[in-house]
Amino acid sequence: DHSDLVPEVIDSPIPSTTPVKSPALLPRLHLIDEQQKFSEELSTYIKQKWDLKEAGFNYNLAAVFGSQSTGKSTLLNRLFGTNFDVMNETARMQTTKGIWISKGRDMKVLIMDVEGTDGRERGEDQDFERKSALFSVATSEVLIVNLWEHQVGLYNGANMGLLKTVFEVNLQLFGGNRGKEKTLLLFVIRDHVGSTPLANLSNTLRADLERIWHGLSKPEGLEDCKITDYFDFMFTTLAHKLLQPEKFESDVDKLRIRFTTPSDPNYVFQPQYSKRVPADGLHIYAGGIWDKIMTNKDLDLPTQQELLAQYRCDEIANAAFATFTEKIKEFRQPVESGNIVEDLGEKMQEIRGTAMKAFDKDASRYHAEVYKRKRSDMLAKANTMLEAYFLGQLKNLHKKAVNMFSSNLQQALKIEGSDFATVVAESKTEVLDYFLQGAKAIKLEETEWTYEEEQFQLERGLQEFAIAQREKELNKMLTSLEKHLRKELDEPVGLALNNPGPSMWGRVITIYQRTVEDAETLLHKKARTFDLNEEEQGELIVNLRRQAWVLLTKKVQEESVDGMLLLKLRSRFEEKFRYDDQGLPRVWKPDDDIDTPFRKARDETVELVPLFAKINNVDPVKGGKFELEPTEDFDFDQSLKVLSETRQQELTTKFKRESDAFYLEAKRSVVATQAK
Ligand code: GDP
Ligand code: MG
Numbered sequence: 001d002h003s004d005l006v007p008e009v010i011d012s013p014i015p016s017t018t019p020v021k022s023p024a025l026l027p028r029l030h031l032i033d034e035q036q037k038f039s040e041e042l043s044t045y046i047k048q049k050w051d052l053k054e055a056g057f058n059y060n061l062a063a064v065f066g067s068q069s070t071g072k073s074t075l076l077n078r079l080f081g082t083n084f085d086v087m088n089e090t091a092r093m094q095t096t097k098g099i100w101i102s103k104g105r106d107m108k109v110l111i112m113d114v115e116g117t118d119g120r121e122r123g124e125d126q127d128f129e130r131k132s133a134l135f136s137v138a139t140s141e142v143l144i145v146n147l148w149e150h151q152v153g154l155y156n157g158a159n160m161g162l163l164k165t166v167f168e169v170n171l172q173l174f175g176g177n178r179g180k181e182k183t184l185l186l187f188v189i190r191d192h193v194g195s196t197p198l199a200n201l202s203n204t205l206r207a208d209l210e211r212i213w214h215g216l217s218k219p220e221g222l223e224d225c226k227i228t229d230y231f232d233f234m235f236t237t238l239a240h241k242l243l244q245p246e247k248f249e250s251d252v253d254k255l256r257i258r259f260t261t262p263s264d265p266n267y268v269f270q271p272q273y274s275k276r277v278p279a280d281g282l283h284i285y286a287g288g289i290w291d292k293i294m295t296n297k298d299l300d301l302p303t304q305q306e307l308l309a310q311y312r313c314d315e316i317a318n319a320a321f322a323t324f325t326e327k328i329k330e331f332r333q334p335v336e337s338g339n340i341v342e343d344l345g346e347k348m349q350e351i352r353g354t355a356m357k358a359f360d361k362d363a364s365r366y367h368a369e370v371y372k373r374k375r376s377d378m379l380a381k382a383n384t385m386l387e388a389y390f391l392g393q394l395k396n397l398h399k400k401a402v403n404m405f406s407s408n409l410q411q412a413l414k415i416e417g418s419d420f421a422t423v424v425a426e427s428k429t430e431v432l433d434y435f436l437q438g439a440k441a442i443k444l445e446e447t448e449w450t451y452e453e454e455q456f457q458l459e460r461g462l463q464e465f466a467i468a469q470r471e472k473e474l475n476k477m478l479t480s481l482e483k484h485l486r487k488e489l490d491e492p493v494g495l496a497l498n499n500p501g502p503s504m505w506g507r508v509i510t511i512y513q514r515t516v517e518d519a520e521t522l523l524h525k526k527a528r529t530f531d532l533n534e535e536e537q538g539e540l541i542v543n544l545r546r547q548a549w550v551l552l553t554k555k556v557q558e559e560s561v562d563g564m565l566l567l568k569l570r571s572r573f574e575e576k577f578r579y580d581d582q583g584l585p586r587v588w589k590p591d592d593d594i595d596t597p598f599r600k601a602r603d604e605t606v607e608l609v610p611l612f613a614k615i616n617n618v619d620p621v622k623g624g625k626f627e628l629e630p631t632e633d634f635d636f637d638q639s640l641k642v643l644s645e646t647r648q649q650e651l652t653t654k655f656k657r658e659s660d661a662f663y664l665e666a667k668r669s670v671v672a673t674q675a676k
Contacts, residue, residue: 025083028102038290042283050103055279056365060269063112063136066146078252081105084113107260131293134169138289141273142184149192153204164212170230173301175219182272184232192237202235278365281312309367313374316362324355335392344393345442348386383447390442394454397438401431405462413473420531424466474530485548488515490555497559500608506620516548553639560642569605569655576601588670602659609652613643
């Protein structure tokens with residue numbers, strides 16, 4: 001108890017000499033409370049109340065140590081413009097236990113006020129002190145050790161016990177990191193009267209520290225380690241606040257420079273003390289450490305750093321990813337509905353770039369290896385999501401290319417004399433170029449995406465399409481050719497058969513030959529358009545000839561059905577019997593011989609039946625017999641047959657019966673004339 005040294009004044013939390021820009025006090029946080037619970041609000045304070053969200057590594061963390069009521073909180077408030085509780089002298093109340101944290105006014109420094117105790121005999125307090133020390137060493141760059149001048153040299157004093165704890169836990173934490181991770185211990189000697197110079201005081205302290213260090217039980221393998229492997233030391237004094245108030249204030253002002261001015265030779269926040277925890281991850285790191293301390297687990301700091309990095313990198317990646325997925329949504333509908341999205345490659349590249357940049361900005365501050373791993377995870381994930389659009393657009397490009405190719409071919413086939421093979425080759429080059437250009441534009445760097453398979457499929461598809469298209473167009477052409485043939489054959493053949501006689505079949509054969517020749521000429525003309533080779537042409541012509549012949553024989557059959565044929569016979573008979581040689585209708589007189597002309601006309605007509613019975617295939621122009629090669633379902637000889645024996649007899653009988661009627665009619669007409 002230092003009540004003898006404590007004034008009657010209630011200390012103001014705002015030091016008069018600190019430049020005050022805003023009267024509002026910076027909020028402080030009860031980081032670890034009396035129940036030893038770690039606050040859930042650290043992140044909110046860092047981001048919102050202290051404005052350190054974007055600070056990254058650009059902030060520092062210090063903690064103060066020392067026995068109770070040695071003016072620690074008073075000093076912090078003066079130094080940093082903070083608002084830590086100071087023991088109220090009138091009420092003499094113990095300030096709240098635990099660890100408080102606040103931010104220095106107008107400086108990016110976080111300060112932890114660790115409420116010490118004097119009740120070292122009480123086990124629970126000793127336990128909390130140890131935990132606080134462990135926590136402070138693991139998180140802070142600088143530990144301010146606060147002590148009265150008269151405590152210096154009191155080796156067994158409470159302060160020394162605390163330091164012993166600090167050293168022990170530090171060895172436990174950083175033992176393996178000898179010389180790499182250092183912590184600065186800044187001894188602030190209070191109520192310095194001035195009779196003992198700082199040099200003497202610091203020597204005494206150093207000797208004490210060495211003594212403590214020597215007495216520590218060191219972990220295996222570190223038996224010979226030195227205190228300076230782990231700690232740097234600084235010593236300073238402050239005048240008595242009550243006896244020399246002005247000197248006290250100016251001492252504090254001088255001390256502040258060490259915390260705020262990197263160019264100062266005594267600047268405390270040297271890079272080697274940094275714990276490499278970005279501001280936006282401090283809550284995770286510090287919380288994790290407190291958790292380990294509470295559960296009494298091994299506080300493996302490198303592991304803590306990695307865990308922090310993993311946690312934070314995931315968090316940062318998720319945030320970046322949320323924006324990323326939102327942005328790439330716009331491609332979904334157009335790509336799925338078969339459209340080709342303009343500048344898809346550039347847009348994907350940009351969105352991915354923005355996401356990676358957002359990730360890099362915050363995540364690159366964390367454990368390098370973890371960051372690198374998480375980065376490639378994120379890139380892979382982004383690429384996987386984008387690949388769907390890459391593949392979708394590739395498919396659409398493929399479809400579009402086929403459509404272009406198809407309309408090119410159709411266009412070309414419409415043009416008389418166009419060269420199918422050339423059109424196919426040129427069009428193929430054009431649409432493949434189109435496809436490749438589109439594909440290259442959407443293949444992003446740092447991906448394994450390929451379009452070669454799709455390209456291969458496209459090329460094969462085009463080839464197949466060209467073949468099918470040619471087939472289709474060729475068939476169309478052949479169908480219209482057939483129509484043409486029928487038109488050319490039907491009427492002339494009908495006419496020829498309606499004027500039966502010995503030259504009838506010769507005329508029919510001539511009609512056939514002429515029609516087929518016309519069609520062949522047309523086919524030859526189309527040969528280039530359809531890229532027909534000699535063999536194909538030959539085959540088509542053979543088919544054409546057969547087809548024309550089949551059409552012709554069909555027409556012949558039509559003309560030879562009973563009714564049609566009887567009509568032909570009757571009209572020939574009438575011609576002969578009812579008309580005279582001049583073609584005038586005969587009027588029978590009583591003396592006329594009806595029987596002879598009747599018999600003559602009937603016999604001549606009946607002779608036509610065997611003529612109709614079989615096509616006479618003698619070519620009257622070229623001479624010789626006209627013939628066609630038979631096929632499986634085409635028998636040329638059979639095709640020549642028109643009327644069977646039976647049908648010939650039936651027709652003859654039918655005709656004769658009909659002719660009898662004419663005979664009777666002729667006879668009756670004579671009787672009728674006589675009766676007049
Ligand atoms: P803490 O418990 O170490 O945080 O100490 P406080 O800052 O609460 O101060 C405890 C008491 O010491 C208060 O009454 C302060 O007014 C007083 N005090 C603060 N600084 C000094 C100082 O430099 N010298 C003396 N003698 N008293 C001080
Ligand atoms: Mg205090």
